[in-house]
Amino acid sequence: MVKVDRLRTRLLLGALPLVLLAGCAGSSGPSGDFPDMSLADTKSPTQLLRNEAAGRLPAEVIGDQFESEDVSVACLSEKEDPDGVIRSWHSTVRFVVTDESADVATVAKDLVTTFTDQGWSARDIGGNVAMVKKLVESEDSLADIQVFGLTPDAGRASTSTEEFVEVPTVVISVHGPCVRTGGPESEEVKALEART
Numbered sequence: 001m002v003k004v005d006r007l008r009t010r011l012l013l014g015a016l017p018l019v020l021l022a023g024c025a026g027s028s029g030p031s032g033d034f035p036d037m038s039l040a041d042t043k044s045p046t047q048l049l050r051n052e053a054a055g056r057l058p059a060e061v062i063g064d065q066f067e068s069e070d071v072s073v074a075c076l077s078e079k080e081d082p083d084g085v086i087r088s089w090h091s092t093v094r095f096v097v098t099d100e101s102a103d104v105a106t107v108a109k110d111l112v113t114t115f116t117d118q119g120w121s122a123r124d125i126g127g128n129v130a131m132v133k134k135l136v137e138s139e140d141s142l143a144d145i146q147v148f149g150l151t152p153d154a155g156r157a158s159t160s161t162e163e164f165v166e167v168p169t170v171v172i173s174v175h176g177p178c179v180r181t182g183g184p185e186s187e188e189v190k191a192l193e194a195r196t
Contacts, residue, residue, distance in 0.1 A: 108149025
């Protein structure tokens with residue numbers, strides 16, 4: 001637990017300059033971003049927070065990560081930002097729950113509790129009997145964490161808009177703040193997405 005607390009402190013201290021920059025003057029074009037931060041500024045803290053969250057999963061319950069993704073995503077609709085210049089770094093990892101006696105919903109909720117015990121807030125963002133979906137946020141972090149606990153459910157319709165999995169899965173997805181970029185085809189974004 002001490003190791004986790006030290007890492008959290010480093011993340012929060014590293015995010016402090018980002019918080020201080022948030023009040024600076026904006027620029028022209030679509031609004032809704034932190035104008036004095038770049039996507040490169042937000043990538044590493046977002047990935048570190050994802051790794052911290054993943055490190056809180058009980059090793060005896062989960063297997064190795066089987067999928068991860070690091071990409072920038074448009075923050076606004078195509079109508080609001082047709083060039084997709086306002087972007088957020090998303091860092092996601094998926095784990096299979098290998099302990100057959102473990103309840104996936106409980107694993108996901110216990111992970112969320114490790115953050116709420118440290119002052120983060122959490123709320124449901126959907127879900128059903130086969131899925132837990134939580135959003136975890138803190139005033140001390142510009143990034144938020146989404147935690148999904150997904151249980152296979154053969155009875156669900158294939159046309160369901162909810163995610164379907166074949167094995168019990170926990171998904172951790174951290175979303176960084178929205179920042180101004182040159183758009184998805186810019187050299188900056190391409191270079192950052194190539195180095196994941």
